[in-house]
Amino acid sequence: MTALRQPLLRILLLTLFGACAFLLPAQNIDIQSEDDKPIEERLVYERQNTFNAAIHSQGFGAGFKIGRIRSINRTTNWCAEVVSLHSLKEIKTLNLSSFNARAFVYGKLNDAFVVRFGYGEDRRIFGKPYWGGIETQWNYEFGASLALLKPYYYHVVTYEPDGSGGYVETIVEQTFEHGIDILGRSAFTKGLGETKLSPGVHASMGLGFDFAKTRTRIQAVNVNVIAEYFPLGVSIMDSERHRPFFLTFMLSYNWGSRFNNY
Numbered sequence: 001m002t003a004l005r006q007p008l009l010r011i012l013l014l015t016l017f018g019a020c021a022f023l024l025p026a027q028n029i030d031i032q033s034e035d036d037k038p039i040e041e042r043l044v045y046e047r048q049n050t051f052n053a054a055i056h057s058q059g060f061g062a063g064f065k066i067g068r069i070r071s072i073n074r075t076t077n078w079c080a081e082v083v084s085l086h087s088l089k090e091i092k093t094l095n096l097s098s099f100n101a102r103a104f105v106y107g108k109l110n111d112a113f114v115v116r117f118g119y120g121e122d123r124r125i126f127g128k129p130y131w132g133g134i135e136t137q138w139n140y141e142f143g144a145s146l147a148l149l150k151p152y153y154y155h156v157v158t159y160e161p162d163g164s165g166g167y168v169e170t171i172v173e174q175t176f177e178h179g180i181d182i183l184g185r186s187a188f189t190k191g192l193g194e195t196k197l198s199p200g201v202h203a204s205m206g207l208g209f210d211f212a213k214t215r216t217r218i219q220a221v222n223v224n225v226i227a228e229y230f231p232l233g234v235s236i237m238d239s240e241r242h243r244p245f246f247l248t249f250m251l252s253y254n255w256g257s258r259f260n261n262y
Helices: 002-036
Strands: 047-056 059-071 074-085 110-126 135-151 154-161 167-174 181-185 196-210 217-234 243-259
Touching: 047 074, 047 217, 059 110, 059 243, 074 135, 110 196, 110 217, 135 217, 196 243
Parallel strands: none
Antiparallel strands: 047 059, 047 243, 059 074, 074 110, 110 135, 135 196, 154 167, 154 181, 196 217, 217 243
């Protein structure tokens, strides 16, 4: 036991010495830096605005938040964002017999986009250490969603009788039907005037990691899970028409600033 105790005692002493060597200079830096900080780093801020660019498990999007800082641990936000919404069953293909044809998704009914408006909060879990680093928050949001469904058009080959026993080949633009001979996808602008709306609701929860170097700036990465419900359903693919519920996982980069109105 004595032989074992001595190496353990040495390890313990070395650990304590290393911790002291690390903490003491850090404390001195912290004390000195408080007086050297510019005035904007010592103010108490009331507001923060952020923008974000995001990618999620069924698309991508962008948005912004208008925030009110209620306390050091709590910020409330009014949020708005627009995201694309794809089906996991979408598979792009190409008609190799058609020159310059666009790739298309067989069986697709609509291009879907979702506009979200919501209210939420950021709650601080761990603040930044005195030397800087990363602040960790958890957040939630809930609110209204509005799905925009633009019909997805194809270039399709049709055959019409020519009156003499033969057929005339014609290329038309139309939405999906089983058995159609597809050359490729139509332009995205085709069908914009036929866009339909499907209202819904959403709720999200996640974690945020703010690594900005100053208090006046915000640079953060958020990871969120979002549940969304549309009573009238959302039809993206022919194989899953009027789908009411979507669960997505989102990764977003957020940037912005903290400020006062005076």
